Amino acid sequence: MAAKIDLVPEQRRALARAKALAIAADLLWLAQAASIAILIAGWLDGGVAQPVLWVTLFVSAGSLRAILSARAGRIAFDLGQQVVSLTRRRLLDREAPRPNSTLSSAEVAAMVTDKIPLLAPDISRYRIAFARVKVVPIVLLLVVLSQSWAAAAILLVTGPLIPVFMALVGMAARDASAKQMVEIGAVNRVLVDHIAALPDIRLLGGFDRSRRAFAVHVDSLRERTMAVLRIAFLSSTVLELFAAIGMAMVAVYVGFTLLGEINFGTWRGTMTPATGIFILLLVPEFFQPLRDLAAAWHDKAAADAVRDDLENAAGDETAAILGAGGRVTPLDGPVMIRVREAQVLRGARHIALPDIDLGPGQSLALTGPSGAGKSTALDALAGLLPLSSGHISVQGVPLDDAHADAWRARIAMVPQRLHMPDAALHDILDPHGTGANLADALSRADATDVVAALPDGLDTRLGETGAGVSGGEARRLLLARALFSGADIIIADEPTADLDTDTAARIIAALRRAQSAGATVIVASHDPNLIAAMDRVVSLSGPDS
Structure with a gap:
């Protein structure tokens, strides 16, 4: 994504139609103003020729003006929503397959929910107002000039002062909006981090300190928002000042001339009441597009700040997950994994992976201190992280975009951090809806008693964090899911972490049973009992990843 949000040809045509309709609606005021001027002037002279004609013209022009204005607004609004939807989709399509992105999930959420919607007013308000400013004041100025060069000179002097001062205010508005966007992302990031760590915060008695730290960010966001509002009010004040001065000077001139x-x-020596009233009616409409532009100036500043954020995100060259993520036919043949001189780039650090040769029915434990790269190695073996150098081959073919989806079709992963969809347990354990009996998989994973203890059995909804089951029970359920899938490669990240000895032993036994049934098992662990249960052990060392 570039800093400028490009519109497709159809959208550009729609925007051009909205601009044309808005300009046409504004110019219809010429007919209305002429009708009013003739009616009032005729009333002052004691009678109006064909009053029904002028009233009909006024009403007809007003009705058409309302229709054109409403149509222009609808087109611009719909176009703004399209831009928001398209930009969101592009961002999510880019960020979703990048587990190593420099953007946190909180920052992506802030962009999707808070920032990207600010692009819509730029399309629906600012661009329309800018198009009107380029046409309507000039046309009205020429019409006024045809009636009075003095009134036109007043407008010519006061009118341009508004965009000049708007530009000066706009530079400060852009800077303030950019700072506000940064703070919005920071607040979202801190909030997500605090929610994730809430159990530990409460356990360690750090709730008050955490709340104070969060309050600092909220106060900073409040200050940034108030700074933006102050500038918005300042720009409105500047606009109203010069608009009022211009209208007052024209009114004084017309009044004293009459x-x-x-x-x-x-041009004709004297000014008639009809001419004076006509000029006075045109002056507010001369300033109105400028007033609308000033009111929408903050929308442009906010949209520019969002575009800068999107441009920075687009500049992140972090590689995406291999493959397209679709359902494909699994790779054929017995399991064969070969890793040679492989490295993965995480942030600014290259993490070296150990050389590995692994075949069907074998098990491997990756060990090492926290941050050594164990989880990174598991992700790379699953094709979730591309290599920066070296190679991984599976079934005798490179683990690349062409083969990653077919390779992952043979893999079942048991993550360390639990995250379940909002669905019934039987739908989680049987994600493809086969309808087959889950009893055997639950038994092999030693999870039958877990389901039996749930209030609605397999119809229970556990929620995202698995509320209602312990960590060990949740991992046994995920292991049952892996066994039920028929995957012959099981990758588990710290499957016994933070579990009591008995529960950990049941997890280890379930993994051993899966291996005995022919599955290849790869784990990352600090648990000496789980490590001892694996056929091979590879130790990693290195700083935090």
Whole structure:
């Protein structure tokens, strides 16, 4: 994504239609103003020729103006929503397959929910207002000039002052909006981190300190938001000041000319009441597009700040997950994994993976201190992280974009951190909806008693964090899911972490049974009992990844 959100040809045509309709609606005021001026002037002179004609013209032009304005607004609004939807989809399509992205999930969420919607007003308000400013004031100025060069000179002097001062205010508005966008991302990031760590925070008695730290970020966001609002009010004040001065000067000139105190500034020597009223009716509409532009200036500043964030995100060259993520036919043949001189780039650090040769029915434990790269190695073996150098081959073919999906079709992963979809347990354990009996998989994973203890059995909804089951019970359920899938490669990240000895032993026994049934088992662990149960052990060392 570039800093400028590109519109497809159909969208550009829709925006052009909205601009044309808005401009046409504004220019219809010429007919309305002429009708009002003739009616009032005729009333002052004691009678109006064909009053029904002028009333009909006024009503018809007003009705058409309302229709065109509403249509322009609808087109612009729909287009703004399309841009928001498309930009969201592009961002999510880019970030979803990048587990090593420099953007945190909280920052992506802030962009999707809080920032990207700010692009819509830029399309639906600012761009329409800018198009009107380029046409409507000039046309009205020429019409006024045809009636009075003095009134036109006043407008010519006061009108341009508004965009000049708007530009000066706009530079500060852009800077303030950029700081506000940064703080929105920071608040979302801190909030997500605090929610994730809430059990530990409460356990360690750090709730008050955590709340104070979060309050600091919220106060900073409040200050940034108030700074943006102050600038918005300032720009409105500047606009209203010069618009009021311009209208007042024209009104004074017209009034004194009609009274006979001023006898210059018109092309025909004298100014008639109809001409004076016509000019006075045009002046507010001369300033109105400028006022609308100033009111939408903050929308442009906010949208520019969002585009800068999107451009920075697009500049992140972190590699995406291999493959397309679709369902494909699994790779054929017995399991054969070969790793040679492989490295993965995480942030600015290259993590070296151990050389591995693994065949069907074998088991491997990756050990090492926290941050040594055990989880990174598991992700790389599953094709979730591309290599920066070296190679991994599976079934005799490179683990690349062409083969990653077919390779993952043979893999079942048991993550360390539990995250379940909002669905019934039987739908989680049988994600493809085969309807087959889950009893055997539950038994092999030693999870039958877990399901029996749930209030609704397999119809129970556990929630994202598995509420209602312990960590060990949740991992046994995920292991049952892996066994039920028929996957012949099981990758488990710290499957016995934080479990009591008895529960850990049941997990280890279930993994051993899966291996005895022919599955290849790869684990990352600090648990000496689980490590001892594996056929081979590879130790990793290194700083935090």
